[in-house]
Amino acid sequence: MHFRNVISRTNFLYRLNENNKLEVNYVYTSSRRTGNDPYGKKRIISGLSLASLHAGTVTALVGPNAAGKSTLLRAMSGLLPATGSMLLGESDLMQMELKKRASHLTFMPQSIPQDVSLSVIEAVISALKASPLDGLNVKNSEVYDIALKTLNRIGIADLALSPLNQLSGGQRQMASLARSVVREPKVLLLDEPTSALDLKHQVQVMELTSALAREGRIVVVVLHDLNLAMRWADQILVMQKGQITSSGAPEEAITPQIIKEVYHVNVRVERCSQGQPQVIIDGM
Numbered sequence: 001m002h003f004r005n006v007i008s009r010t011n012f013l014y015r016l017n018e019n020n021k022l023e024v025n026y027v028y029t030s031s032r033r034t035g036n037d038p039y040g041k042k043r044i045i046s047g048l049s050l051a052s053l054h055a056g057t058v059t060a061l062v063g064p065n066a067a068g069k070s071t072l073l074r075a076m077s078g079l080l081p082a083t084g085s086m087l088l089g090e091s092d093l094m095q096m097e098l099k100k101r102a103s104h105l106t107f108m109p110q111s112i113p114q115d116v117s118l119s120v121i122e123a124v125i126s127a128l129k130a131s132p133l134d135g136l137n138v139k140n141s142e143v144y145d146i147a148l149k150t151l152n153r154i155g156i157a158d159l160a161l162s163p164l165n166q167l168s169g170g171q172r173q174m175a176s177l178a179r180s181v182v183r184e185p186k187v188l189l190l191d192e193p194t195s196a197l198d199l200k201h202q203v204q205v206m207e208l209t210s211a212l213a214r215e216g217r218i219v220v221v222v223l224h225d226l227n228l229a230m231r232w233a234d235q236i237l238v239m240q241k242g243q244i245t246s247s248g249a250p251e252e253a254i255t256p257q258i259i260k261e262v263y264h265v266n267v268r269v270e271r272c273s274q275g276q277p278q279v280i281i282d283g284m
């Protein structure tokens with residue numbers, strides 16, 4: 001599946017300069033504690049800082065369950081209260097109201113609720129109206145055209161009139177990506193976009209993710225599949241217990257020693273016949 005680059009602002013793509021980057025520092029966030037004290041707070045992430053996230057790159061967040069990966073993305077997007085700084089250029093997104101932050105950054109959840117009966121294009125239009133294109137005065141007469149151009153860019157224009165609740169899992173993920181991209185974010189946060197997808201749709205989603213980054217965005221994606229991360233990410237951040245355990249280029253961040261420490265399994269990291277690094281599990 002091939003995705004063409006959209007070059008100009010008239011095609012509703014915001015292109016970042018290569019020098020632009022996102023700096024995330026000293027993030028703290030908590031969640032509600034389950035159990036006898038439902039109103040108690042449990043610290044999930046405490047004082048976390050990330051390596052610089054650069055425009056045009058894909059950063060994969062990996063780690064075991066409950067490591068804090070999704071919590072971090074939700075905190076960055078403003079869906080969870082958090083403190084710290086998140087600098088995009090000279091702007092601190094953490095200090096912005098949610099609506100203004102959403103004009104710079106978009107969060108794609110793991111899945112769209114199953115009972116949503118909107119058509120694909122209606123869902124994309126609703127996302128656009130919720131957070132209009134920054135700096136553009138979008139008229140109601142233009143909204144449909146913008147949404148349709150986005151569906152064309154994602155490659156699902158043929159699904160425009162299909163109800164979301166009748167789509168396959170892969171199609172729903174593509175529709176969710178379209179909802180996220182139509183806002184023209186500079187930063188795109190994707191929470192497990194390949195979960196529950198077959199191999200074909202995993203590849204389609206990751207190809208599209210890579211293409212969206214090449215258009216000039218900062219893309220951060222939570223993945224459980226280490227081999228997908230090794231194949232598609234420019235850098236990998238390994239999380240454990242709310243902290244970054246390892247980071248860097250794929251073969252720097254993912255080593256047998258790190259995987260043993262974080263996942264408690266024995267692995268080898270070797271290159272396949274095509275020269276791509278891969279993780280091979282040997283056992284506990």
